[in-house]
Amino acid sequence: xxxxxxxxxxxxxxxxxxxxxxxxxxxxxxxxxxxxxxxxxxxxxxxxxxxxxxxxxxxxxxxxxxxxxxxxxxxxxxxxxxxxxxxxxxxxxxxxxxxxxxxxxxxxxxxxxxxxxxxxxxxxxxxxxxxxxxxxxxxxxxxx
Amino acid sequence: xxxxxxxxxxxxxxxxxxxxxxxxxxxxxxxxxxxxxxxxxxxxxxxxxxxxxxxxxxxxxxxxxxxxxxxxxxxxxxxxxxxxxxxxxxxxxxxxxxxxxxxxxxxxxxxxxxxxxxxxxxxxxxxxxxxxxxxxxxxxxxxxxxxxxxxxxxxxxxxxxxxxxxxxxxxxxxxxxxxxxxxxxxxxxxxxxxxxxxxxxxxxxxxxxxxxxxxxxxxxxxxxxxxxxxxxxxxxxxxxxxxxxxxxxxxxxxxxxx
Numbered sequence: 001x002x003x004x005x006x007x008x009x010x011x012x013x014x015x016x017x018x019x020x021x022x023x024x025x026x027x028x029x030x031x032x033x034x035x036x037x038x039x040x041x042x043x044x045x046x047x048x049x050x051x052x053x054x055x056x057x058x059x060x061x062x063x064x065x066x067x068x069x070x071x072x073x074x075x076x077x078x079x080x081x082x083x084x085x086x087x088x089x090x091x092x093x094x095x096x097x098x099x100x101x102x103x104x105x106x107x108x109x110x111x112x113x114x115x116x117x118x119x120x121x122x123x124x125x126x127x128x129x130x131x132x133x134x135x136x137x138x139x140x141x142x143x144x
Numbered sequence: 145x146x147x148x149x150x151x152x153x154x155x156x157x158x159x160x161x162x163x164x165x166x167x168x169x170x171x172x173x174x175x176x177x178x179x180x181x182x183x184x185x186x187x188x189x190x191x192x193x194x195x196x197x198x199x200x201x202x203x204x205x206x207x208x209x210x211x212x213x214x215x216x217x218x219x220x221x222x223x224x225x226x227x228x229x230x231x232x233x234x235x236x237x238x239x240x241x242x243x244x245x246x247x248x249x250x251x252x253x254x255x256x257x258x259x260x261x262x263x264x265x266x267x268x269x270x271x272x273x274x275x276x277x278x279x280x281x282x283x284x285x286x287x288x289x290x291x292x293x294x295x296x297x298x299x300x301x302x303x304x305x306x307x308x309x310x311x312x313x314x315x316x317x318x319x320x321x322x323x324x325x326x327x328x329x330x331x332x333x334x335x336x337x338x339x340x341x342x343x344x345x346x347x348x349x350x351x352x353x354x355x356x357x358x359x360x361x362x363x364x365x366x367x368x369x370x371x372x373x374x375x376x377x378x379x380x381x382x383x384x385x386x387x388x389x390x391x392x393x394x395x396x397x398x399x400x401x402x
Contacts, residue, residue, distance in 0.1 A: 008394075009390055009391065009393075009394035010394045010395075010397055010398045010401075038383075040383060040384060040386075040387035041387065041391075042387050042388065042390065042391020042392075042394060042395065043387075043388050043391045043392070043395075044391055044392075044394075044395040047391050047394060047395055047398070049386070049387035049390045049391050049394065051383045051386055051387050051390075060370050060374055063368045063369065063370055064364050064368055064370055066284075066285040066286060067182040067281070067284060067285060069182065082181070084181035084182075085181045085182045086182070087180075087182050087281055087285070087317040087320065087321055088316075088317065088320040088321065089285070089315040089316065089317040089320075089356075089360075090315075090316075090355055090356050091315070091356065091360070091364055093355055093356075093379055094346070094355040094356040094360075094361060094364075094374075094375050094379075095364060095370050095374055095375065096374070096379065096382065097374045097382060098382050098383065098386045099377075099378070099379030099380060099381065099382030099383040099385075099386070100379075100382075100383070101379070102379055103379075
């Protein structure tokens, strides 16, 4: 089954439950990690946009990594960062056109959304279902 | 798949996989200073030494650096045998004499019960333990700007001819991965100075925050086919830009539905 992470900004109320869920899920040795998702003011009244990694097909972060620390997980489709291999050169942080590879200054490491390995915690904690992780139908390309 | 025994526990691993990666996977704490997953192991620091033996060796055992020793079927490994601990202690004793100022070495030595060195301390010693993580990473990233220079007592990590290295792009991977924080660099006012070379940082066109050097951004955009304008904004401004664009679409959808 093909799962997709679906974001609906019009439902987001900016409660930041996703931030907390992300922070606690990715905690290292009981110290909270930097959140990979955050609702940012969308520029209109009562409108928040939960900004997180878009898992681009032609990802600039994968292209920018000179040590192959960033790889796509073929099952979840997420671009995952191997912290052991990462050399903290900040290439992906600078290259990402959406600013979704972030430097966690507390742990001194680069973090990015990995969809929690196939079960995003933020989607569980979103009270308004602005974030959802659900199966989608894959439409077959029609022959012209 | 083969089976080896680590500290009495039978573990499955690949044939020829280095012992250290199997030990790390089993979450056994073996100290290392020269190991980095991004690059090939070099066996420089000797701290990952373990005791290996086999039933057919008639009680004989060998002391090997686990980062460079491939696993073979039936191998019996002891990561904290009394002799191994003694060996690590004497290695740390020597490190402590040569690099007395390094905090990391002090901590590691204290973990093994070496609180003061039994040897003569090198007074004007620096913190470089010649683990070559910096040069290996620099080579692996394709720059090869620094290398080890000289032999024996005079061996040190330096750019060629002690001049500002032409190939260095200022990615700071060497300084950030140095286990003893020996490599120094200066940042400030949108400039970066490392290995006697000065770099200009790319400042965010909106807020002025700097992330990487101009040389590094140019290298990435040319070699890896990434548009240079991606580097011209910082991550935070990029996120704001994304939220503004998505916000317009969401607002439009909201108005259509209401």
